[in-house]
Amino acid sequence: MEIKQIIKNTDFHFNKRFGQNFIDDSALLNQIAQSAEITKDDTVLEIGVGGGTLTRVLAEQAKRVVGYEIDKNLAPVLARSLSGVENCEVVFRDFMREKTENIEALLGDDFIVVANLPYYITSPITMRLLEEFPKCKRIVVMVQNEVALRFTAKPNTSDYGAITASIDALANAQYMFFVGRENFFPVPNVDSAVVRLDRCDKYSIQNHKAFKEAVRIAFLSRRKTLANNLINALKISRAEADDIIAQLNVDKAVRGETFSTADFIKLADLLAKRNLIK
Numbered sequence: 001m002e003i004k005q006i007i008k009n010t011d012f013h014f015n016k017r018f019g020q021n022f023i024d025d026s027a028l029l030n031q032i033a034q035s036a037e038i039t040k041d042d043t044v045l046e047i048g049v050g051g052g053t054l055t056r057v058l059a060e061q062a063k064r065v066v067g068y069e070i071d072k073n074l075a076p077v078l079a080r081s082l083s084g085v086e087n088c089e090v091v092f093r094d095f096m097r098e099k100t101e102n103i104e105a106l107l108g109d110d111f112i113v114v115a116n117l118p119y120y121i122t123s124p125i126t127m128r129l130l131e132e133f134p135k136c137k138r139i140v141v142m143v144q145n146e147v148a149l150r151f152t153a154k155p156n157t158s159d160y161g162a163i164t165a166s167i168d169a170l171a172n173a174q175y176m177f178f179v180g181r182e183n184f185f186p187v188p189n190v191d192s193a194v195v196r197l198d199r200c201d202k203y204s205i206q207n208h209k210a211f212k213e214a215v216r217i218a219f220l221s222r223r224k225t226l227a228n229n230l231i232n233a234l235k236i237s238r239a240e241a242d243d244i245i246a247q248l249n250v251d252k253a254v255r256g257e258t259f260s261t262a263d264f265i266k267l268a269d270l271l272a273k274r275n276l277i278k
Contacts, residue, residue, distance in 0.1 A: 003051040019118035021184040022051040036140040043111040052081035068095040116142040139197040148193035162219040171197040214268035218256025
């Protein structure tokens with residue numbers, strides 16, 4: 001039975017608060033799953049199970065699927081859409097409120113994340129996965145297209161920002177493919193895209209907290225120079241800000257949007273050394 005018919009039969013009502021937009025195109029669902037290169041040895045974490053259409057496809061390719069779903073009203077829908085799927089477990093709780101150790105205990109060893117993420121909380125979920133779960137080796141997620149462009153942007157482009165550098169510090173980000181809004185129901189007001197993030201240790205970051213703070217300061221105001229952002233954020237003098245810029249060997253009028261991840265690491269180390277951030 002198709003998911004639309006199941007929803008009709010169970011009298012489920014979409015909740016705008018949870019950003020619920022489902023997919024029932026089997027070709028698209030398989031394309032998403034294939035982008036994650038899942039094998040029969042893999043455990044997959046899905047965040048935002050929705051109608052369970054992607055969950056079923058993932059279960060066909062993985063050893064085990066654990067899905068988190070915040071909307072308990074979907075229970076009767078999932079009971080039907082996932083009927084007969086033995087290697088899947090749906091947890092009706094808010095992933096962002098669940099303790100890290102509880103999630104790790106449930107998943108066990110290394111795992112892959114594949115999900116059609118709720119748009120309203122895409123970045124917080126993505127960063128939590130990268131920062132708190134070292135056993136998460138790969139993330140393949142459907143996100144709003146403009147967010148996908150930010151996740152995968154290059155320095156000195158309009159899409160490049162704090163989230164770009166934060167992701168690049170921990171993973172290789174790849175824009176996989178575009179997904180038009182017409183592929184969802186209800187039809188959202190925006191288009192989507194699938195991105196893939198492969199965890200890697202390409203940078204040596206001694207202090208991740210300092211790195212995050214350096215990135216935050218650099219993008220405090222995109223229109224202002226890095227020196228001005230340093231002055232405003234750290235309450236330091238123009239002379240000290242100029243000295244910091246000089247030690248970075250960059251133009252004194254440089255803006256944060258031109259910095260690579262490696263540049264932000266240098267900035268973080270320098271600010272931490274001066275006890276300006278911790």
